[in-house]
Amino acid sequence: MNKKRYYIWALWLVGLFASSPTIAQKSDAIINRLEKHYTLFPDGRMQYREVKNLTLKTHYAFHRSYGESFILFNPEAQTLSIDKAYTLMADGKKVETPKNAFNAVLPRTCSNFPRAAHLREMVVTHTGLEVGATIHLDYVIDTRAGFFPALMGNLTLPQEDPVKEMKVVVRLPEGTPLNYHITKLRTAPEIMQEDGFTVYTFTFPNLAPRSHDQWQPTEGEEYPTLTFSSSKDLHRLIDRYVNQEAFQLKCSPAMLQAATEKTKEATTEKEKISAIQSLVANEIRHFNIAEKHLGYQLRTPEQVWQSNGGTKAENALLLTTLLRAVDLRATPVALFAPGTPHKRAGNLNEIINYLVEVKTKDGQTSYLATNREHHTDASEEYPGYHTLTLDAAIESLRFTTLPRTSLKRELQLTLHFTPEELTTQGTLFLSGKHGPSFKENDTTEYLDKLKELSIKPADVTQLEKIEPKGVKVTFRTSGEHPEEGRNGYYLLSLPHLDSDPIDLQPSTLQESRTSDIDLGNPLLISYSFEVNIPEGYRFVIPQTDIRAKNSFGSVEIKYRQREQRLNISKRFMVPSPTAKKEHWKEVKTLFDLWRTGTHHQLFIKEERM
The missing domain is CATH 3.10.620.30 (C8orf32 fold)
Incomplete structure (x- = not known):
């Protein structure tokens, strides 16, 4: 065998990846070895081989994450071969995966779609699983010539759990160039000539797992990626x-x-x-x-x-x-x-x-x-x-x-409270994400974005388009008074609009995070309420206003009372939707302040003689 080796030394970004023992402590499994092999043959046939070896650390890992492997392929153009499938139990006992553990089924996404009814998903049910067991799977998919326009790969390198070593091997006939691009890493492949092929081997040790944080940048921005193609360039494809x-x-x-x-x-x-x-x-x-x-x-x-x-x-x-x-x-x-x-x-x-x-x-x-x-x-x-x-x-x-347009939500309401009914008149303004509709005169599209207040299309008195992409809706309605509680207290929930952080799930605002923050769009939410009550009633309001401003944005909530009238102004502004993970505390502080329940409700107390 005639082999020539060329080495291009890798320059790794210092501190990008943690060591395996550290990142393994909170994971459900450790991927000991992950290999992806891509081969283009001179006659146009292609082959993909994947080798995975992983050790289970929790019961969740084999009950939910790795108990089965799913391999989708097209039998009309591809052939699947399972070369190895076994489990090494914690005591070292080897359990071969039995024949009845391999089942080719119709992929769920192909259900009721005749065009894709021939596709199959091989479900490999791993056996002998327990905490400490190691799963080994090695399979090959051969693809006929002409099915794909080129040998192509687009890989996000980090996986759901930490990887001790990942290899990507690309084999092309000698003279066929490989165009590749790696993000977040300063590295290059080992290049070798072998039996008429040029072999590119990319090695990535100690890959930290992907984050499950909310508000992450897209994968191409947050994580290292490898993209490659045997085509001359994207234009040809x-x-x-x-x-x-x-x-x-x-x-x-x-x-x-x-x-x-x-x-x-x-x-x-x-x-x-x-x-x-x-x-x-x-x-x-x-x-x-x-x-x-x-x-x-x-x-x-x-x-x-x-x-x-x-x-x-x-x-x-x-x-x-x-x-x-x-x-x-x-x-x-x-x-x-x-x-x-x-x-x-x-x-x-x-x-x-x-x-x-x-x-x-x-x-x-x-x-x-x-x-x-x-x-x-x-x-x-x-x-x-x-x-x-x-x-x-x-x-x-x-x-x-596509631009990062600001998400704007503005609401102005005047409310007149009596024990018999609550009369509301106001204006809402929407711009940006989920804003103006192509159904220009359908007010239902806009009223559905108003929460904690039921407005019917018949209540709308004016609909106005605000260029370039905004809409303003004016309305007036009357309804039942707020629910009366004990001892003469009435609870009034202050309305808000869609995309308001008040509706966030608590899990979104975890104490710490491992990834940078990207909300997607700049944010401006502005509410103005005027609440009027009759004689014999009084407001129960927080004693202090809120003013908070940091590098991420600002929150301001103010109360101004004059006799039987209360004015409330609320404003949440995020000029730039991105921030580094080191600034998460500042981001969380603003969202926590805005979501404080006492600032989204108002109590009205009847003064009894």
Whole structure:
């Protein structure tokens, strides 16, 4: 065997990873060895091999996390072979996995989807499990030539539990270049020539586990990643992808008729957009199957329409086609996380979703999701992400970075309390995430965002659009008085709007965290209440106001009473949604202050003679 070895010494970031004994103390398992092998053969065939060896540390590990392994493959293009599967019990006894522990089933995501009914998921049920046992699994998936457009990988290196050593090995025929990109680490592979192949070996020791914290940056920003491709560059991959017949976006007579019928009562472009989106969201089934399992081959919009269901990409093309059928400027786009894709090493595996870009005659650009009836701009869900236009007519890659727009919620209320009823009049303002709706005149879309106060569409006195993307709703209503408690006390819950941190789960605000913070959008919440009570009643209010300001933002709550009138102003502001984990205490302080229950309720006391 003729072997030539070339070594490129790794430069590791000091302190990025903790040692295994330290990070293992709070984990459910230790992954002793994790290997991922990718091979491209000269005839175009591909092979993927995975070797995993892990030791169980808790009962949870084998009851919930690692008791079974799931391997999804496409039997029409791939062959799965299980080379080794056994367990070493805590006393060293070896238990081979029996034949009846291997069961190929239909993946849950393929249920009721004829196009993917041939896919299989091999469920490997591990036996002999106990605390201290070690599971070993080694399997290979062989893929026929032409099924994938290139040998591609997109790996987030940290796993759910700590890894003592991870290896990624990529084998390519000599002369075939490998484009790769590593984030968060200054390292490079060992490169070796072996039997007509160039072998790249990436070694990553002592990987700390992923964090389970809320409000994490996207994986590409928070964790080390490895992306690679045998394609010359991303442009070649995209060109091949969009030159499928599906991207011709042909509309059948039946589709045109349905789109025309659905929009016949629409008087504006946005009403048309809403109507077509509702058609796809409610009448077309959505199957969450990664495109790679189907070889990145998409059916035409007409085929999707006739089958009444498609993948994320297929439904995006269908939505685009129907929007164009009613003379709207629509284009399908692929969605990439911040920091991706790499122009050379990037690949189709990095696409995390598909949206539809729509441009209206007033110059506004909006993005539509396909998997739910979501009448607001979907770009608000993906601040800082990148879209790539999917159009065969475009000669170069066209990326757009979605902005981090501020999430604004403002509420002004005047309340008149009597023992018989509570009269409320006020105005709410919404902007940013979950803000203005494409259903421009449907006040229900906005009133549903008001919590602790029931307002009906008939209560709305004015609906006003605030450009570029805001809406203002004015209303007046009367209802029953607050619930009377003991000894003449009445409890009034102060209303709030959606996306208010008051609704956060307590687990979100844990005492400490291991990852940086990213709320997604800057935040501005502002409430103003005027509460009026009759003679014979008095307010029971906190004795002090709240004013807190730090490097992350500010919270201010003020009370001003004049006889039978109480004015309450509340303001929560976060100018920048990101912070380092070292500043978590400051972040938590603001959220804890804002969520204090006594500042979201008001007691009114009847003065009895």
